[in-house]
Amino acid sequence: MPRFPESPSAALIHAAGKGSTSSGDRSAATERRSAQRVRVSREDLEGYYPTSDDAGRHTAADVVRNQHDLTDPTQPGPGQRWSTWRSVAKGQRGPEPLPDWVVTRDAAIDTELGILKTGKEADAFLIERAVPAGVDSTPDLTLDQAATRCLLVAKRYRSLEHGQFHRGSEYTEGRTVRRTRDQRAMEDRKSAWGRAVSATQWADAEFVALRTVWEAGAPVPYPVQIDGTEVLMEFVGTEETDDLGRTQAIAAPRLTRVRPSDDLLESYWEQLTHGMSVLARLGFAHGDLSPYNILADGERLVIIDLPQVVDLAANPFSSDVLLRDCRTVCDWFIARGLDVDADALFADLLAQAF
Numbered sequence: 191m192p193r194f195p196e197s198p199s200a201a202l203i204h205a206a207g208k209g210s211t212s213s214g215d216r217s218a219a220t221e222r223r224s225a226q227r228v229r230v231s232r233e234d235l236e237g238y239y240p241t242s243d244d245a246g247r248h249t250a251a252d253v254v255r256n257q258h259d260l261t262d263p264t265q266p267g268p269g270q271r272w273s274t275w276r277s278v279a280k281g282q283r284g285p286e287p288l289p290d291w292v293v294t295r296d297a298a299i300d301t302e303l304g305i306l307k308t309g310k311e312a313d314a315f316l317i318e319r320a321v322p323a324g325v326d327s328t329p330d331l332t333l334d335q336a337a338t339r340c341l342l343v344a345k346r347y348r349s350l351e352h353g354q355f356h357r358g359s360e361y362t363e364g365r366t367v368r369r370t371r372d373q374r375a376m377e378d379r380k381s382a383w384g385r386a387v388s389a390t391q392w393a394d395a396e397f398v399a400l401r402t403v404w405e406a407g408a409p410v411p412y413p414v415q416i417d418g419t420e421v422l423m424e425f426v427g428t429e430e431t432d433d434l435g436r437t438q439a440i441a442a443p444r445l446t447r448v449r450p451s452d453d454l455l456e457s458y459w460e461q462l463t464h465g466m467s468v469l470a471r472l473g474f475a476h477g478d479l480s481p482y483n484i485l486a487d488g489e490r491l492v493i494i495d496l497p498q499v500v501d502l503a504a505n506p507f508s509s510d511v512l513l514r515d516c517r518t519v520c521d522w523f524i525a526r527g528l529d530v531d532a533d534a535l536f537a538d539l540l541a542q543a544f
């Protein structure tokens with residue numbers, strides 16, 4: 191996987207907490223970057239990097255276009271890399287038809303804007319993929335593609351060594367791993383190759399699941415591409431410009447944090463059950479469905495975090511997993527005042543699956 195040319199950590203929010211005690215000896219360049227640094231709320235960093243001044247906000251990132259002094263802004267600088275769009279094979283890119291916002295130009299540069307969330311097994315980063323100003327902005331006619339800037343989420347899986355993988359055989363039971371060498375390697379958790387393969391397998395599983403269910407019409411982020419342990423997908427959220435003219439990317443909140451009106455609650459229920467039905471008809475259960483893995487993007491609801499999708503036919507635990515998904519989401523809707531029934535939803539989904 192192509193790496194960012196220099197460690198991007200200096201541009202990331204989690205450095206802010208650490209830096210607060212040593213701001214006196216920072217260089218001017220570091221200070222400048224710090225002022226432009228991504229802002230992320232406490233809830234979005236739970237357990238890892240406590241922040242001080244953003245309580246009540248959603249994940250928010252200052253969108254920085256020039257984080258560094260560049261002699262040539264058309265070349266990647268620190269915290270940047272060339273767009274990886276062309277460096278992956280066609281099968282590692284998202285399904286057709288490609289949404290028109292996806293940037294595919296060779297001249298595009300990926301800029302890491304900050305970390306959205308560190309998870310147990312993966313970290314989610316906000317990435318801007320953009321053709322820099324100064325590069326001929328005429329669309330590449332062979333690609334018939336005009337987009338010059340988009341925001342993406344890079345979900346990067348950690349190897350077992352660094353992650354705390356809690357998803358075990360309950361999920362992978364009945365799943366086929368393509369190469370027996372990989373299968374054996376995964377079982378041998380002491381080998382570095384085994385740990386690396388495992389992280390790649392989870393990334394692979396998430397990308398394939400996203401691609402399959404997106405194509406079938408489920409409300410999930412568009413999967414842009416996969417590159418080793420990194421899945422790039424649509425950023426679900428909005429961009430806003432404040433009074434000072436600063437643009438911020440604001441990630442959609444998780445369902446846990448919203449209090450929708452009655453009408454919106456009903457609409458969310460319909461969107462969610464539609465998504466679960468699409469999965470069921472494909473023979474899947476999400477496997478970790480909860481208000482934490484559902485984003486409320488205004489009126490749109492988006493299901494995320496799908497690496498552990500469970501095969502309803504092949505996995506002996508699938509009924510338990512599906513029932514748990516149904517109960518978890520129904521509990522949330524019931525607590526918000528909607529009269530729904532987990533057992534009825536479970537029965538309905540099973541009927542659609544088989």
Ligand SMILES: Nc1ncnc2c1ncn2[C@@H]1O[C@H](COP(=O)(O)OP(=O)(O)OP(=O)(O)O)[C@@H](O)[C@H]1O
Nearest residue numbers: 306307309310311312314343411424425426441495
């Ligand atoms: N496409 C996206 N657009 C906007 N925000 C996203 C997107 N994907 C993930 N996030 C943010 O990152 C968080 C973590 O993503 P995800 O649940 O996929 O990863 P995870 O490693 O499984 O995290 P966890 O261990 O907390 O479940 C989400 O709760 C959400 O806030």
Ligand SMILES: [Mg+2]
Nearest residue numbers: 309482483495
């Ligand atoms: Mg999650």
